[in-house]
Amino acid sequence: MNFLIYVILILAAAALWQLVRVVELSAKLKGVDPNKVTERDNRMNARFMFTFMILMWVGSLWQLFAYKDVLLPEAASEHGAKVDWLMNFNMIIVWFVFLVTNSVLFFMAFKYYGRDGARATFFPHNNKLEMLWTGVPAVVLFIIIFFGIRLWNSALAPADKSTRVIELYAKQFNWTARYAGEDNKLGAANYKLILDANVLGLDSSDVNVADDIIVTDTVFIPVNEEVNFRLRSQDVIHSAYMPHFRAQMNCVPGMETFFHFKPTKTTEDMRVITGNPEFDYVLLCNKICGASHYNMQLKIVVGTKEQYNAFVKRHTPFLPGKIAAK
Amino acid sequence: MHAHGDLHAHSLEHDAHVHHGHDDDHHDHHETFVSKYIFSMDHKTISRQFLVTAVIMAVIAMIMSIVFRLQLAWPGEKFAFINMVMGDKWGPDGVLDPNAYLALVTIHGTIMVFMVLTGGLSGTFSNLLIPYQIGARDMASGFMNMLSYWFFFLSSFTMLCSLFIEDGAASGGWTVYPPLSALEKAMPGSGLGMTLWLVSMSFFIVSSLLGGLNYIITILNMRTKGMKMTRLPLTIWAFFVTAILGVLSFPVLFSCALLLIFDRSFGTSFYLSDIYIGGEALSQTGGSPILFEHLFWFLGHPEVYIIILPALGLTSEIISVNARKPIFGYRAMVTSILAIGFLSFIVWGHHMYVTGMNPFLGSVFVFTTLLIAIPSAVKAFNYITTLWKGNIQFTPAMLFAIGLVSTFVTGGVTGIILADSALDINLHDTYFVVAHFHIVMGVSAILGMLAGVYHWFPKLFLRHMNKNLGYLHFWLTFISAYGVFFPMHFIGLAGVPRRYYTNMEFPLFDNVQNINVLITVFAILGACAQLVFLFNFFYSIFRGPKSSQNPYNANTLEWTTPMANTHGNWPGALPEVHRWPYDYSKPGYEEDFVPQTVPLREGEEDGGSQH
Numbered sequence: 001m002n003f004l005i006y007v008i009l010i011l012a013a014a015a016l017w018q019l020v021r022v023v024e025l026s027a028k029l030k031g032v033d034p035n036k037v038t039e040r041d042n043r044m045n046a047r048f049m050f051t052f053m054i055l056m057w058v059g060s061l062w063q064l065f066a067y068k069d070v071l072l073p074e075a076a077s078e079h080g081a082k083v084d085w086l087m088n089f090n091m092i093i094v095w096f097v098f099l100v101t102n103s104v105l106f107f108m109a110f111k112y113y114g115r116d117g118a119r120a121t122f123f124p125h126n127n128k129l130e131m132l133w134t135g136v137p138a139v140v141l142f143i144i145i146f147f148g149i150r151l152w153n154s155a156l157a158p159a160d161k162s163t164r165v166i167e168l169y170a171k172q173f174n175w176t177a178r179y180a181g182e183d184n185k186l187g188a189a190n191y192k193l194i195l196d197a198n199v200l201g202l203d204s205s206d207v208n209v210a211d212d213i214i215v216t217d218t219v220f221i222p223v224n225e226e227v228n229f230r231l232r233s234q235d236v237i238h239s240a241y242m243p244h245f246r247a248q249m250n251c252v253p254g255m256e257t258f259f260h261f262k263p264t265k266t267t268e269d270m271r272v273i274t275g276n277p278e279f280d281y282v283l284l285c286n287k288i289c290g291a292s293h294y295n296m297q298l299k300i301v302v303g304t305k306e307q308y309n310a311f312v313k314r315h316t317p318f319l320p321g322k323i324a325a326k
Numbered sequence: 327m328h329a330h331g332d333l334h335a336h337s338l339e340h341d342a343h344v345h346h347g348h349d350d351d352h353h354d355h356h357e358t359f360v361s362k363y364i365f366s367m368d369h370k371t372i373s374r375q376f377l378v379t380a381v382i383m384a385v386i387a388m389i390m391s392i393v394f395r396l397q398l399a400w401p402g403e404k405f406a407f408i409n410m411v412m413g414d415k416w417g418p419d420g421v422l423d424p425n426a427y428l429a430l431v432t433i434h435g436t437i438m439v440f441m442v443l444t445g446g447l448s449g450t451f452s453n454l455l456i457p458y459q460i461g462a463r464d465m466a467s468g469f470m471n472m473l474s475y476w477f478f479f480l481s482s483f484t485m486l487c488s489l490f491i492e493d494g495a496a497s498g499g500w501t502v503y504p505p506l507s508a509l510e511k512a513m514p515g516s517g518l519g520m521t522l523w524l525v526s527m528s529f530f531i532v533s534s535l536l537g538g539l540n541y542i543i544t545i546l547n548m549r550t551k552g553m554k555m556t557r558l559p560l561t562i563w564a565f566f567v568t569a570i571l572g573v574l575s576f577p578v579l580f581s582c583a584l585l586l587i588f589d590r591s592f593g594t595s596f597y598l599s600d601i602y603i604g605g606e607a608l609s610q611t612g613g614s615p616i617l618f619e620h621l622f623w624f625l626g627h628p629e630v631y632i633i634i635l636p637a638l639g640l641t642s643e644i645i646s647v648n649a650r651k652p653i654f655g656y657r658a659m660v661t662s663i664l665a666i667g668f669l670s671f672i673v674w675g676h677h678m679y680v681t682g683m684n685p686f687l688g689s690v691f692v693f694t695t696l697l698i699a700i701p702s703a704v705k706a707f708n709y710i711t712t713l714w715k716g717n718i719q720f721t722p723a724m725l726f727a728i729g730l731v732s733t734f735v736t737g738g739v740t741g742i743i744l745a746d747s748a749l750d751i752n753l754h755d756t757y758f759v760v761a762h763f764h765i766v767m768g769v770s771a772i773l774g775m776l777a778g779v780y781h782w783f784p785k786l787f788l789r790h791m792n793k794n795l796g797y798l799h800f801w802l803t804f805i806s807a808y809g810v811f812f813p814m815h816f817i818g819l820a821g822v823p824r825r826y827y828t829n830m831e832f833p834l835f836d837n838v839q840n841i842n843v844l845i846t847v848f849a850i851l852g853a854c855a856q857l858v859f860l861f862n863f864f865y866s867i868f869r870g871p872k873s874s875q876n877p878y879n880a881n882t883l884e885w886t887t888p889m890a891n892t893h894g895n896w897p898g899a900l901p902e903v904h905r906w907p908y909d910y911s912k913p914g915y916e917e918d919f920v921p922q923t924v925p926l927r928e929g930e931e932d933g934g935s936q937h
Binding site: 005013016017020021023024033034035037041042044045046048049052055056059060063067069070071072082083086087090091093094097098101102104105106108109112113114115118119120121122123124125126129130133134137138141144145148149151152153155156157171172191192194201234235236237239241243244246247248249250252253254255257278282284285286287288289290291292293294295297 | 410424425428498499503504505506509512513598599600601602603607611612613614615616649650651652653654655656657658680681682685688689692693696697699700703704706707708709710711713714715716717718719720721725728731732735736739740742743746747748749751752754755756790791792793794795797801804805808812813816817819820821823825826827828829831832833834837838841861865869871908910911912913918933
């Protein structure tokens with residue numbers, strides 16, 4: 001089979017070789033240079049340029065329409081709605097510039113193709129034009145920068161101390177969530193204490209550890225309440241990516257990183273919005289972390305406060321016997 | 327003119343024995359096959375060596391991309407092609423191994439970024455065009471130049487060797503973030519494969535520095551009489567700034583790699599802290615992977631301009647020659663190159679918005695990054711205005727150059743989205759990023775490089791490439807480039823992370839699969855188009871029709887040399903320059919070009935002033 005492929009490739013190359021020779025020799029007989037660009041070539045390529053411009057309009061706008069359904073549904077978090085707004089704002093500018101600039105480019109190429117005996121216009125510079133297209137992009141970019149930095153600073157500002165803290169702990173190739181208990185204080189951890197029975201390396205001498213709850217199959221968060229995710233990693237860099245909440249932050253070994261947001265839509269709400277009764281929020285790993293990177297995920301459930309309380313009750317604290325000691 | 331060129335072509339083989347009477351020819355000794363074709367110090371031979379090596383590396387990287395595109399479109403399907411390329415170990419029954427997938431994306435990226443678009447692009451065209459276009463007999467140091475190529479060769483060779491070792495090549499992504507790349511227990515490719523990657527990159531950095539210093543010195547010191555900086559073709563300006571960027575940033579990559587070597591082999595903890603892996607708590611504490619990211623991207627961002635600036639330089643020249651018009655806004659173009667070069671050093675943090683770097687720093691990098699869009703926009707608009715009222719000659723090179731302007735715009739505008747840190751939160755490391763950088767720097771730079779190959783083929787190999795195959799090559803390549811990377815944005819907007827072996831493992835992304843299939847189909851079409859190029863390239867080296875001395879009626883100095891591989895470039899005295907290189911269709915001249923060697927008439931102003 002492979003042998004056959006090689007033979008076909010070699011024969012194809014040989015045939016092409018002969019074809020090119022024939023064309024070149026016949027051109028030589030006619031006394032013309034086969035590689036001289038003629039007006040006919042120019043006209044042909046100019047028409048292709050125009051055709052490509054049409055194709056670009058049709059193709060890109062068709063994709064915008066046809067792939068609407070693959071895009072993420074509307075944001076399920078408070079800051080996420082603002083991110084979506086900013087995205088739409090920027091996208092309008094980007095689509096406009098993309099279509100107009102490319103169209104002008106291809107149109108110029110179409111219109112000014114070389115004719116025999118014609119001569120180009122000597123037009124080496126024009127300060128007004130250059131000021132115009134330095135100035136206009138500058139103004140537009142400053143608007144983009146203003147909106148962008150404003151949103152970034154508000155979304156990434158440190159969370160209030162009172163915000164509920166949940167730890168997401170990454171390791172090859174799964175996630176563990178840890179809830180802080182009623183005191184909202186996560187107990188201390190040290191990587192040297194890690195054992196099979198103590199994956200997070202929790203330090204049982206710290207009283208705050210006792211009421212921590214460890215969950216490995218689901219992260220449950222209550223709707224309309226701010227949640228501050230504290231991110232840690234055991235081995236390599238991972239990234240906690242929650243696309244539906246427009247949330248992402250790397251998990252870096254040796255460091256704690258944070259991302260906080262307020263979910264605004266329960267899983268049930270989102271099932272209605274997407275029309276998919278099996279829809280679930282998901283936490284993905286989005287930093288290459290090894291062979292099973294592509295399957296490092298955890299289900300996120302957003303529910304009511306009551307459901308959340310029930311969820312917490314269902315799980316046993318890390319050291320139930322020691323809670324009284326606090 | 328033509329006869330003159332041919333005469334020298336015939337004397338090519340006697341070149342070594344004939345004394346040409348150069349006024350400063352120091353190399354008038356016997357040349358052997360080895361000194362002429364292998365350890366050559368001639369800039370033209372070195373240029374050809376870079377080009378052919380880069381073409382081979384590009385083919386390898388392209389085959390890799392087809393293998394992983396097959397996997398992404400039809401995960402788990404059996405392909406005889408995958409088995410043929412990957413063998414029974416990495417592609418058992420024609421299904422790609424997950425570790426091999428990561429190795430392929432890593433090495434594909436490394437080869438394309440460094441070996442093809444840095445070494446191949448700068449190495450080929452800086453070497454070919456700097457002495458030719460500034461009117462010098464050769465590089466400042468032919469010996470350093472030779473070393474530059476051979477270190478590049480060693481680097482490429484080492485990288486290829488790493489593909490054949492037991493545990494597989496480096497697989498932590500081309501950015502090789504530790505701890506993944508530092509710990510053998512994290513993934514098999516982080517063992518010997520990663521060591522070889524680091525060795526290869528160290529050779530590459532040596533090559534790049536030797537080359538870059540040479541380019542800078544040559545441009546500053548060896549311009550011929552009358553060749554003021556303001557009369558340099560934009561190609562040379564681009565190579566000049568590129569070389570400066572390389573000289574300033576590659577040493578930082580070297581320190582970055584060196585510390586990684588220490589962490590890997592000598593137990594230091596520059597990048598490592600509090601790690602528990604493979605059932606063992608490592609002793610290293612106090613390091614930070616963020617430090618690596620800062621050092622890496624301090625090179626990594628200038629690096630993308632090291633890739634794109636030479637391509638833009640080639641495009642400037644090709645568009646001007648073939649539009650038969652001066653490049654519009656020469657001084658604005660030079661200023662843009664300098665501005666891009668400067669800004670490229672203060673934007674690296676935009677790769678790190680969500681790495682845990684202080685969010686305040688993020689805002690600073692949003693600002694600097696979006697600023698860089700201004701000189702980029704100026705360049706794009708100036709190219710378009712150069713076409714306006716031109717008399718465009720659609721050589722294959724011109725098509726590729728126009729294609730570059732298109733992809734530079736299309737890829738550039740999505741950069742505005744990614745530079746906005748608030749939007750990057752959700753797009754970081756998704757396919758949106760992959761689509762963005764492939765269009766704006768991958769496709770654009772490749773189109774620029776191909777434009778250069780078609781345009782300067784007569785100076786490289788004294789012959790022409792076939793025009794009609796060139797047209798076929800361009801249109802197939804251009805259509806498939808858009809076909810691959812435009813739909814990819816939508817996959818990114820759907821939230822699909824990059825470097826996933828498959829996105830079919832859970833149902834969330836099932837609906838993007840038809841887009842993945844579309845992309846792969848276009849990728850295969852694009853690869854087939856490159857077969858047309860490869861055929862044309864190698865055929866034309868040996869059998870292409872001989873070129874006349876100035877086939878495009880161009881102004882720059884390389885077309886004043888005879889069509890021969892003359893050692894020392896000009897058989898007689900060096901040419902003297904009297905004007906800028908863009909006097910095309912100048913009023914008052916009968917021909918539509920005025921070579922740089924033509925003296926200014928009385929009262930005639932230089933540099934495109936319209937008085």
